[in-house]
Amino acid sequence: MSYLLAPLKRGKLVLKNRLVMPPMATSKSEEDGKVSEDILKYYDEKSKGGYISLVIIEHSFISQAGKASERQLSIADDSVVESLKKLSEIIHRNGSKTVMQINHAGSAAIRSITGTEVIGPSAVANPTKGDMPRELTCMEIEDIVQEFKAASLRVKAAGFDGVEIHSAHGYFLNQFFSPLTNKRTDEYGGDVKGRIKIHMDVIKAIREAVGDDFPILLRLGASDYMPGGSTVEDSKIAAREFEKAGVDILDISGGFCRYTIPGNTSQGYFSPLTEAIKKSVSIPVILTGGITEVQAAETLLSENKADLIGVGRAIYRDSNWAKRAVESLE
Template sequence: MSYLLKPLKQCKLTFNNRLVMPPMATSKSEQDGRVSKEILDYYDEKSQGGYISLIIIEHSFIAQKGKASERMLSIAEDNVVEDLKELANIIHKNGSKTVMQINHAGSATKIDITGYEPVGPSAIANPRTGTVPKELTKSEIKIIIEEFAKAALRTKAAGFDGVEIHSAHGYLLNQFFSPLSNKRNDEYGGELLGRIKIHLDIIKAVKDAVGNEFPILLRLGASDYMEGGSTIEDSKAAALEFERAGVDVLDISGGFCGYTVTGNTSQGYFSSLTEAIKEVVSIPVILTGGITQAHAAEKLLSEGKADLIGVARAIYKDSKWAQNAIETLK
């Protein structure tokens, strides 16, 4: 059997094949972040036939202060749950599983988006946006941890199969992880264990809210690819801590570099990161990044670079990509 078609069952979240549609912002929600007909139609189209084992819903803001952009999906209030149930039901009816990605943008947002001054771990310019945020107090950090937990509980109430915590692409948790943006002198800064304390606190709070059986994924920006930024050695150590804390799947992408690597257009350009992380953890690892060909996905899996393959832009451009890939490999 092809590697891409092989089920993965050694996990709380079981997969009928190794193909994942990673989160991609669509800007299709209502202005207040509620589910729109456009969102429902989009995910209905992408999940037709159940060829994609897991669909990760685009990043959704846990609080107004953490909203990254206009028409971003919301998981910030209880009144969004009923509409999100409809979204989960459509994807399930088509035969795929689905989890929601929950996020706080931190210093990667603007006052004209949120109505609030941007916040971050330290009052240091965001390397991607140049925004200098207000430094979060410990009491404010505690509120954000609670907001992640409440968002995860709403995700469960809406009938999703799990929740993904977003710590990549220069958003708030990535800002804590990266030494470029975290210069704190308290327990949430300094060495690696300080910089990931907020992650560990969130994982615990989420588990307390949703229970031990609800799968937790974490998207990790495993390298900033910038001088003085986070490195794969940081991420290997962090990945071990996240596994110990109860994360069930690690979804690997870039840090402040975003979801690309300058000058690298290979199929699976984050594969050196996933391969290194797979060496230290026993939980499944998702590789996304420039994968547009089924045979490339097959090769990356066969070489042990990852356990699951995320195909983003190719599926965004062609809703039949997954069906064609699977039929080619049968």
């Protein structure tokens, strides 16, 4: 029996196997953030044959102030919906399901890209990049919560099978989660439950907007791997709260270490995080990170390190990776 080929039938998002293509920025959108022909060709090529059960579309900015880079996909206004429909239709036609990741860069933004001042949970420089941010007021935080909500409705209108909230890699929501960048003393700071208050607000707003049947995923940077940063113990607490709030799948990655762990090149290097979080919740958990071999994916699943396996750079480099992987196990 193949673990990777087993269907996932728990919850709202039924998947034919356990292979996921995680979100990877392509910088291929039009200048205004709309879907380009290059984007359509890229995802058509990656999803051809439907060997990947779930394709997660690269992070897309929810507002101009939250734009992370040039040629990043936009989910910031209603004008993008029609072109995004073409994207979801291609992936569905190829036989895969697809969700869209929505994001705000926060203090990882650069003024020369956004044209606006850089903002964050606290006036603390982002350890990865960006200008010194201005600390947000509570009213401004609520405005951004509403931007996440509006973005989720556009994702649903564009025909996707779910929406993923991005709180990893040192971006906006992850900045609230990490003690390195969240020095607030109000309700949005302090202990873990304070630092995830904005996440809970976003999840609640999105669930009210999209309804009970539309899957919500959350990508969590579950450890910064830095002194004074977020830890797996923080993430176990957060994961339980996210499940209670209505998140359907947790997609685990790094925090301010981003998508790698310095000095660790093992297959599935985030598996200590996913294993600990999986024991804390009943919803499915995705493991991504350095997985390039089919047997490694099989082993990680058989050892209950995760429920789903994300294969990023191997699929990015080789569009036939998934086809060969599935056929080798059949």
